[in-house]
Amino acid sequence: xxxxxxxxxxxxxxxxxxxxxxxxxxxxxxxxxxxxxxxxxxxxxxxxxxxxxxxxxxxxxxxxxxxxxxxxxxxxxxxxxxxxxxxxxxxxxxxxxxxxxxxxxxxxxxxxxxxxxxxxxxxxxxxxxxxxxxxxxxxxxxxxxxxxxxxxxxxx
Amino acid sequence: xxxxxxxxxxxxxxxxxxxxxxxxxxxxxxxxxxxxxxxxxxxxxxxxxxxxxxxxxxxxxxxxxxxxxxxxxxxxxxxxxxxxxxxxxxxxxxxxxxxxxxxxxxxxxxxxxxxxxxxxxxxxxxxxxxxxxxxxxxxxxxxxxxxxxxxxxxxxxxxxxxxxxxxxx
Numbered sequence: 001x002x003x004x005x006x007x008x009x010x011x012x013x014x015x016x017x018x019x020x021x022x023x024x025x026x027x028x029x030x031x032x033x034x035x036x037x038x039x040x041x042x043x044x045x046x047x048x049x050x051x052x053x054x055x056x057x058x059x060x061x062x063x064x065x066x067x068x069x070x071x072x073x074x075x076x077x078x079x080x081x082x083x084x085x086x087x088x089x090x091x092x093x094x095x096x097x098x099x100x101x102x103x104x105x106x107x108x109x110x111x112x113x114x115x116x117x118x119x120x121x122x123x124x125x126x127x128x129x130x131x132x133x134x135x136x137x138x139x140x141x142x143x144x145x146x147x148x149x150x151x152x153x154x155x156x
Numbered sequence: 157x158x159x160x161x162x163x164x165x166x167x168x169x170x171x172x173x174x175x176x177x178x179x180x181x182x183x184x185x186x187x188x189x190x191x192x193x194x195x196x197x198x199x200x201x202x203x204x205x206x207x208x209x210x211x212x213x214x215x216x217x218x219x220x221x222x223x224x225x226x227x228x229x230x231x232x233x234x235x236x237x238x239x240x241x242x243x244x245x246x247x248x249x250x251x252x253x254x255x256x257x258x259x260x261x262x263x264x265x266x267x268x269x270x271x272x273x274x275x276x277x278x279x280x281x282x283x284x285x286x287x288x289x290x291x292x293x294x295x296x297x298x299x300x301x302x303x304x305x306x307x308x309x310x311x312x313x314x315x316x317x318x319x320x321x322x323x324x325x
Binding site (some may be wrong): 048062150 | 298
């Protein structure tokens with residue numbers, strides 16, 4: 001399985017926000033969106049990744065992009081995770097049916113959790129850039145997201 | 157907007173903080189003064205015959221005092237005492253509030269008024285931010301990250317890396 005290719009419209013999907021509301025492919029419309037797929041809430045490696053992205057959130061916003069964390073954890077776990085980290089990145093849950101959205105985006109690890117992957121969609125909900133870390137233990141730097149956003153902007 | 161896309165590791169700058177043997181292996185650390193793993197790394201590197209460069213990578217959400225400590229170390233640097241302040245911060249990570257920073261400044265015989273003004277100065281804040289931005293651009297995600305021969309090593313250096321740092325090759 002490889003991550004969804006640039007140029008592909010985002011598949012139909014349904015994720016759950018921390019407030020228990022649905023977040024679907026329709027919610028991608030109108031703004032550039034960065035989906036940060038990570039293996040597990042509370043794993044130490046994910047912790048570093050979201051903390052560092054949080055540090056440069058205003059720079060993502062300056063580029064008109066919003067950032068979401070996506071995992072197969074339940075919303076309650078994601079919410080507790082985000083609070084514990086002290087980060088502002090909203091979380092989206094792919095808990096039930098487990099991993100359905102990760103599969104649709106081509107980022108589901110066969111061992112039952114999301115790959116560590118990044119997907120950028122444009123305001124028309126079309127995937128414009130994607131990246132999957134060589135292994136779940138490898139942390140993609142924020143620089144890669146900025147590279148992706150620069151590439152998307154250059155094509156626009 | 158700051159350019160934060162991928163970029164190579166910056167070469168040594170004149171105002172980089174460097175200590176250790178001139179001929180020693182160059183180790184460029186991106187570190188955070190409130191990070192326990194960095195404190196452990198500090199202990200492991202202390203007596204090695206390396207040329208150690210420290211660059212700031214404070215992560216606020218994880219370590220609320222990290223940025224204040226980085227700016228305080230830069231203020232100490234303006235009075236020629238960066239490394240002493242660096243060592244003093246890592247020597248006691250349980251005391252990183254403002255009064256503790258002032259006490260360290262006093263213990264080092266710094267001009268306290270100047271220290272206090274400097275640590276809040278725009279240039280000092282910008283100096284810390286410069287290191288942080290460069291760290292982002294080179295892909296630093298965790299602290300410490302040590303660059304040895306241009307290659308990143310995240311986390312506390314293990315025995316193999318420590319052996320490599322002292323090998324004569």
